[in-house]
Amino acid sequence: MNDRQQVLDTITAQIEPFNKKGVVVAEATTFQGDLEWDSLTVMDFVAAIEDEFDIVITMSMQAEIETVGQLADAVGKLRT
Structure with a gap:
């Protein structure tokens, strides 16, 4: 598994508690449009x-x- 895939996996795991709509998360998933997050979220x-x-x-x-x-x-x- 490459470094970018590990970052994606970690981000996906971090999204879960905020994913109230149960959206299937992919690279093209948008925070505002797909996940419908407000500014506080x-x-x-x-x-x-x-x-x-x-x-x-x-x-x-x-x-x-x-x-x-x-x-x-x-x-x-940012990590480099």
């Missing part, structure tokens, strides 16, 4: 991701991240 989720990976996701980065795959790519960049 997004903030809680971002905090969980930052803690899990020991990174900081800036507000400008958050604004650009729409899908699970984009988040995995961002985490990968």
Whole structure:
């Protein structure tokens, strides 16, 4: 399993407690459209991701991240 797949698996696991609609999560899953998260849920989720990976996701980065795959790519960049 490559590093990006591990990041995706971890992100997917972190999404579960927030996935109230039971959406099947894939790389193309959108946080706002598919998961229908409000801003408070997004903030809680971002905090969980930052803690899990020991990174900081800036507000400008958050604004650009729409899908699970984009988040995995961002985490990968921030970890290097």
